[in-house]
Amino acid sequence: MPEQSSPLDLAEGDPFGPHNLPYGVFSTPDHPEDRRVGVRIGNHVLDAGAAAHALGSPYAQLLAQPDLTALLSAGRTAWRDVRRALTAWVTVPAHRADVEPLLHPIDTVTLHLPYAVADYVDFYASENHATNVGQIFRPNAEALTPNWKHLPIGYHGRSGTVVVSGTDVVRPSGQRKAPADAAPVFGPSVKLDIEAEVGFVVGVGSEQGRPVPLTDFRDHVFGLCLLNDWSARDIQAWEYVPLGPFLGKSFATSVSAWVTPLEALESARIAPPARDFPLLPYLEDADEDEAGGLDLRISVAINGHVVAEPPFATMYWTAAQMLAQMTVNGASLRTGDLYGSGTVSGAEPGQRGSLLELTWNGRDPLDLPDGKRTFLEDGDTVTMTAWAPGPDGTRVGLGEVTGRIVPAS
Amino acid sequence: MPEQSSPLDLAEGDPFGPHNLPYGVFSTPDHPEDRRVGVRIGNHVLDAGAAAHALGSPYAQLLAQPDLTALLSAGRTAWRDVRRALTAWVTVPAHRADVEPLLHPIDTVTLHLPYAVADYVDFYASENHATNVGQIFRPNAEALTPNWKHLPIGYHGRSGTVVVSGTDVVRPSGQRKAPADAAPVFGPSVKLDIEAEVGFVVGVGSEQGRPVPLTDFRDHVFGLCLLNDWSARDIQAWEYVPLGPFLGKSFATSVSAWVTPLEALESARIAPPARDFPLLPYLEDADEDEAGGLDLRISVAINGHVVAEPPFATMYWTAAQMLAQMTVNGASLRTGDLYGSGTVSGAEPGQRGSLLELTWNGRDPLDLPDGKRTFLEDGDTVTMTAWAPGPDGTRVGLGEVTGRIVPAS
Missing domain, CATH: 3.90.850.10 (Fumarylacetoacetase-like, C-terminal domain)
Known part of the structure; x- marks a missing residue:
């Protein structure tokens, strides 16, 4: 039996590797009304709010949201700190067991407009x-x-x-x-x-x-x-x-x-x-x-x-x-x-x-x-x-x- | 002692009489954070949500709001029915005892932008x-x-x-x-x-x-x-x-x-x-x-x-x-x-x-x-x-x- 590969083991040079980590909002077919903040890693979407909760992060409040508004308004220090935390979650081997179950293949989710456009x-x-x-x-x-x-x-x-x-x-x-x-x-x-x-x-x-x-x-x-x-x-x-x-x-x-x-x-x-x-x-x-x-x-x-x-x-x-x-x-x-x-x-x-x-x-x-x-x-x-x-x-x-x-x- | 005049007894031809009844959003100095839907009658503002509640109106939900959004989105039939109800509240003598305590002199309130401007x-x-x-x-x-x-x-x-x-x-x-x-x-x-x-x-x-x-x-x-x-x-x-x-x-x-x-x-x-x-x-x-x-x-x-x-x-x-x-x-x-x-x-x-x-x-x-x-x-x-x-x-x-x-x- 071949070794199980992890969605976190990306091909070298993947343009959506841990150096990228863009933010979006997704829902799954099982819960189409439940919009959640997601972070893209390779061809998967990490449920960022669930990950923050699972890992006891202080950013759970900011990330367990139906869109990016709270994160956007939080300011530059929070942006940096959240990004550091996310980088650790997807790269530190000790977090894998918590993080992997929270990854959704990107082609199985629906992506939404990630924030209310003001002007x-x-x-x-x-x-x-x-x-x-x-x-x-x-x-x-x-x-x-x-x-x-x-x-x-x-x-x-x-x-x-x-x-x-x-x-x-x-x-x-x-x-x-x-x-x-x-x-x-x-x-x-x-x-x-x-x-x-x-x-x-x-x-x-x-x-x-x-x-x-x-x-x-x-x-x-x-x-x-x-x-x-x-x-x-x-x-x-x-x-x-x-x-x-x-x-x-x-x-x-x-x-x-x-x-x-x-x-x-x-x-x-x-x-x-x-x-x-x-x-x-x-x-x-x-x-x-x-x-x-x-x-x-x-x-x-x-x-x-x-x-x-x-x-x-x-x-x-x-x-x-x-x-x-x-x-x-x-x-x-x-x-x-x-x-x-x-x-x-x-x-x-x-x-x-x-x-x-x-x-x-x-x-x-x-x-x-x-x-x-x-x-x-x-x-x-x-x-x-x-x-x-x-x-x-x-x-x-x-x-x-x-x-x-x-x-x- | 002169007879007490009611704010509802408007001078003839008042341009803000019961034929008008424009909508706005107000707060009072005692509760500056508590924005409420108001209706102008003469030089007073009727607390529309409180009036609807006091009079057991089915529109209490629509009017007890911090802005006009719910009313705006309710549609033409609701607009007509709410207006009919308001007209009765400020004109039918039987309602006076309920309505008069809910009138604020316009120069004692703060008026706010009454709805979130979309485009x-x-x-x-x-x-x-x-x-x-x-x-x-x-x-x-x-x-x-x-x-x-x-x-x-x-x-x-x-x-x-x-x-x-x-x-x-x-x-x-x-x-x-x-x-x-x-x-x-x-x-x-x-x-x-x-x-x-x-x-x-x-x-x-x-x-x-x-x-x-x-x-x-x-x-x-x-x-x-x-x-x-x-x-x-x-x-x-x-x-x-x-x-x-x-x-x-x-x-x-x-x-x-x-x-x-x-x-x-x-x-x-x-x-x-x-x-x-x-x-x-x-x-x-x-x-x-x-x-x-x-x-x-x-x-x-x-x-x-x-x-x-x-x-x-x-x-x-x-x-x-x-x-x-x-x-x-x-x-x-x-x-x-x-x-x-x-x-x-x-x-x-x-x-x-x-x-x-x-x-x-x-x-x-x-x-x-x-x-x-x-x-x-x-x-x-x-x-x-x-x-x-x-x-x-x-x-x-x-x-x-x-x-x-x-x-x-």
Whole structure:
């Protein structure tokens, strides 16, 4: 009889090893209403609240919860201490007998949106993306608006339609008007698109009227997720002047089920890019050890076929700058606030994070194994994955975000 | 000894008589943590949960709550039945002995934000306002963008900074850049403005992927409030291209403490205005008895001096059309969603709902008793009030929304 292998004995280099430990919320088929905080280890989910209880941990209260809210709001010291405890639970042999029965194979559980999204803001922080979009949508003007290199541009999105990875997305209907049309027409979007983004999850809130400085980024932001900001380009193009995107975006935004703590991404920190203009002091990060860029490698697939590999390292604005910008007017933060980076696009054509850019607004269709694509067709499944450099040559896997397009209702 | 008068014996024509009965949330100085649902009658607040309990009402569960969420989500039949019960409690002499001890003078209680704001959307539904803003901000282009008369334009705002009437507003800081400036400068806004709006409060949510037709407006929207969408025009002008307003708005939005149920405004319903272009079917309201305009008369005062009287009857788009627009792409509604009409401006100069318009971006200062005003100064208090025609020649008062500007932090 072969030796029984433990779910804790991971293959070398597993991107969800003990150096990662992202958080999520799961339920099991036996108790579908009982949502529990889970931590991913390999292809298993550890019932974190049950483990804390079994091991007599002081964090049982924080982890035996139906979502991540209590943990998110607990603050940086608690985040560090809980992570240390979890690392011990999944690595110290003496804990195995307690921990192993609390591991669920990931394909046997249901993963849920891990926290209530408070406010959702979407930024526009990739210079390549903003330049491409400017060239496509405003061909007779400068691609970047005059403000673009002075502040991270952003806008509020709809938090009530943020859904967890795996949720079907209904093709939205709305008004569109081609330049040649005499009047707008109504119908299902014919330019349904994706946007490959990274989402940042706020743990600790702030007081209204008090800006949060860039240097406090790690005191407020708990971690990150992958985010697909589904976009109906035809609806968006007709509606967005003068007040910005609305229905072209608000039908659905998908996030990965796993929130990767910033602490797992220490090895992925890189210098921010050189900036072309002097920054105002509240955005200046040249001397800030706490700020900086992140080396995340994203991959976007349609029906299993990789169509783009956007590098987050190319972003012009950092997540800490976005946080400073979002609050510099005194806007408060709340636990569960989510902000997206905006579409991540690298300089190369194969690094563009939207079909708008990949097909140049439909001019250059993609050749997929199942046919040509300009924009998404009903039945298409989009899956984004990502990894970041971890300690000692490892990789830190981010949870995937996937969604399938179903026909307009 | 003079006869004891009852708080229920209101002066004839009191705008907060039994024909009105708006809902709010209050606490008393003795129990500041004990938030309770209140109903305004004259200058008193009835402890609605306590009244329901004292009178053995089946609505005690719905009303003995710390906010309006349970009532909002209960739906139209419950809204009607609770309102009938409340009307009886404050009008039937046999109930006086039970009800009178549960009335608190309004100036002895603290009023709170009456529900958790889920998503906040701001529309732009006044033709006069949009035309004025277009002329001021884009003098070399058509004042109204080509889409304006085909759909109610809107965008998402920050729900976490919606505050109840009476909350101080800290002057926001941010980037601004005058055309003559070589680079943006940072500092407290020098063009801090108001926007007089009406806010609509969603009671019953909807399913993602399913548009809510215009005819279902009264099944979803519970009532309305007054709303001041504070705006920093200098921050807004620099940031808003291409993704719309963000920090110029997100520092604070004030709402009245009282939510007036739509049922109290039956006598204020009027025909919507004539439209200049054919409407797409999902916005067509010509034959809809359930849709239509509302005759609300707003008054805006700075430090007690009335500066504008915007008429809501002049709005091009109705609240039902805004709801249909907001959901036509399948975006779901949640209990507590709030959407603003956008600045209400009439055709006359004295009917404009923002200082941007009233002073034509500072060109024509207002002459107030305490000095000239282009935009708001520190220490200014802005108060908006409104009334609507009620039954039998009465007036239905809307709760005021007031706020004072305090210096930048």
